[in-house]
Amino acid sequence: MRNFMGLLNRKGSANTAKERLRLVLIHDRSTLPPGTMEELRDELIEVISRHVEVDRSSVRLEIAQDGRSQRLLADIPLKRADNRLPEEY
């Protein structure tokens, strides 16, 4: 087993390089100043909470790579659907 792992490791310096580069490039390409993600997250929660109830602790905001472009992905779980009819009905 140790030999097998050793073989995998030896095979892997190019893989290690690729993985390290993948992370470095995401960071290098990011145009957002540090702290912006946290601010964005808080402000998004604030705005959305005005209309629906948000499960604050599970909100996720991340930058995804799409070729050379980046996209901002927000995953904002809602507390639960409110199915009551509006009062004017």
Place this chain on the structure above:
Amino acid sequence: MLAARCRRLKAEMGRVITITSGKGGVGKTTATANISAALAALGHKVVCIDADIGLRNLDVVLGLENRIVYDVVDVVEGRCKLRQAMIRDKRLEELYLLPAAQTRDKTAISPKDMKRVCEELAKDFDFVVIDSPAGIERGFKNAIAPADEIIIITNPEVSAVRDADRIIGIVEAEQKGPAKLVVNRINNELVNRGDMLAVADVLELLAVELIGIVPEDQAVLVSTNRGAPIALEAKSKTGQAFRDIARRLTGEQVPFTSGNGSGGFMGRLSKLIRTGGEKS
């Protein structure tokens, strides 16, 4: 009607291609000399410009160092005519060099000066090929300002790939993109052993269009020692790699053959080449 006239004028003008990399020592000057020589060998009129003012080298790589009288700074500062500074290659009638000044620095010329010189040259030449200095400062800005197209040279190695990514981003932001990529110094033995990034890996990381794969080859050192571009050696595989780049630049479809550092995954490579092209 004016638009039609501009288009016609543009069609008659040569293409200005800048070769750059970010990182130093990846093979920009060698690539410039060889791509220029290969284009001239195909019968195109080519002038290459050394934009590395203060650290000129394109002249020695081409073996033309003894014939320099004037340089690009002399042209810009009006001490000579453009024609007087240009050196004709001793092997290829259609190849010329406009050398850099050796005793000045990058601030001796501006991006505007480079644009003016290249506009003038593009009237008479099919290709103006610019050898950019390393870095992203003034010299690099001078080199990319007049470019119609940009070729980025990288090596299958972390720092070269990282710098290439930065340059690709700048080129896009300057609206000179999409840049095309040459992966230089691929060593098949190391790739097959899993100890060198394969071309497909580099393409996947950088997501740009590939225009050349050049193997690592000691013969490049020998040809540089002699001042004779390897692209002119008919039997050399590395020379062939540079000739292929020249043909792709002229619009020819030249396939990327196996055994060139693809890591044995030609399917993966060709898929990535297409994706890179579409992303642009």
